[in-house]
Amino acid sequence: MTAAEQAGGLDARIVVRRPRFDLDLVLTAAPGEVVALLGPNGAGKSTALRALAGLTPLAGGHVRVDGRDLTRLPPDERRVGMVFQEYLLFPHMSALENVAFGPRAQGTGRREARRRAAEWLEHVGLAEQASARPRALSGGQAQRVALARALAVRPGLLLLDEPLSALDAHTRLEVRAALRRHLAGFAGAAVLVTHDPLDALTLADRLVVVEGGRLVQEGAPADVARHPRTPYVARLVGLNLFRGRADGGSVVIADGRLKIDAVASPEGDVFLAFEPSAVALYRSRPDGSPRNLWKARVAAVESRGDRFRIRLDGAGPDASGGDGPDASGGDGPQVSADVTAAAVAELGLAEGSPVWASVKATEVRVYPA
Numbered sequence: 001m002t003a004a005e006q007a008g009g010l011d012a013r014i015v016v017r018r019p020r021f022d023l024d025l026v027l028t029a030a031p032g033e034v035v036a037l038l039g040p041n042g043a044g045k046s047t048a049l050r051a052l053a054g055l056t057p058l059a060g061g062h063v064r065v066d067g068r069d070l071t072r073l074p075p076d077e078r079r080v081g082m083v084f085q086e087y088l089l090f091p092h093m094s095a096l097e098n099v100a101f102g103p104r105a106q107g108t109g110r111r112e113a114r115r116r117a118a119e120w121l122e123h124v125g126l127a128e129q130a131s132a133r134p135r136a137l138s139g140g141q142a143q144r145v146a147l148a149r150a151l152a153v154r155p156g157l158l159l160l161d162e163p164l165s166a167l168d169a170h171t172r173l174e175v176r177a178a179l180r181r182h183l184a185g186f187a188g189a190a191v192l193v194t195h196d197p198l199d200a201l202t203l204a205d206r207l208v209v210v211e212g213g214r215l216v217q218e219g220a221p222a223d224v225a226r227h228p229r230t231p232y233v234a235r236l237v238g239l240n241l242f243r244g245r246a247d248g249g250s251v252v253i254a255d256g257r258l259k260i261d262a263v264a265s266p267e268g269d270v271f272l273a274f275e276p277s278a279v280a281l282y283r284s285r286p287d288g289s290p291r292n293l294w295k296a297r298v299a300a301v302e303s304r305g306d307r308f309r310i311r312l313d314g315a316g317p318d319a320s321g322g323d324g325p326d327a328s329g330g331d332g333p334q335v336s337a338d339v340t341a342a343a344v345a346e347l348g349l350a351e352g353s354p355v356w357a358s359v360k361a362t363e364v365r366v367y368p369a
């Protein structure tokens, strides 16, 4: 379904111009769909959200929600629910009054607004905190009140800007689960800005990746995670990513000249991705050398839970002599490898250590660029 055909939900083109920044983003979300906006710092995610809310003026484009044109409406007439860091709860009002505020502002009578607010507080599990002031609430409780406040206006569009970022790890888990439940039950369109891949992968139906004010990749979370198309996305999902040319069953990568057997791979310009766990490391040249073998040097060793991530640089000047895939060039690909603590000890891995690296061809994904 194209944006134009989409009767309900969000249909927007957001154009914002600043002296050194230029955003031009087509963004749609079907009713009930949760779209996560992801991207590096300064990509324009918050700007896009603020423009949808009417807080940042558009230089061009449009914002329609359920067929209603919001483009020129002020924020308080948009019926858009917002959970933004800067929209803290009103400190002088109780939790109940905070949630009732939106419906009141929309003209709902006092009694009805309070009744609805009480219902929402119950939904988010905070019926007992109804009369508490925000400063008496924990961070997680305050965020749930903010969510109730946003939903109480029955918005056609819900906007969430880093809703979990201010919470500690434990509270985050709790609020993420609550948010997941409420988003699943929300009938409108929702747009979520986050830095956290876990939030994006667990909360969103679709990911939209923005870099430099432009959409660079979108799709279902599982698809984006498996088939990254930019170095930023690859880092985000923890994959090694290369661009290269597929030719007769092998792929030659531009930066590093690694050749990978790629049976049934597409021809021409391709992306090539593999998990850090698909990279095997050896102290000396392994017997029966695997085909995709090259010499490398350890650039960094990072601890990650029960594993270690080893960042490899291209091979050092002594890389010659390998008859693996172009090891003779001395310029191996820069990849990350995940290994166990035992492997770090056995191989004596430390910054600067020389190693042999190989990738199992069967674990390499190749897809058109």
Ligand SMILES: Nc1ncnc2c1ncn2[C@@H]1O[C@H](COP(=O)(O)OP(=O)(O)OP(=O)(O)O)[C@@H](O)[C@H]1O
Residues within 6 Å of the ligand: 018, 020, 021, 039, 040, 041, 042, 043, 044, 045, 046, 047, 048
């Ligand atoms: N109020 C403002 N006035 C001028 N420039 C701004 C303003 N807010 C943001 N910018 C600039 O606009 C660009 C996009 O910023 P924006 O905050 O939308 O990015 P972001 O993707 O949300 O980044 P982050 O992840 O760091 O929050 C940046 O270059 C930023 O410096």
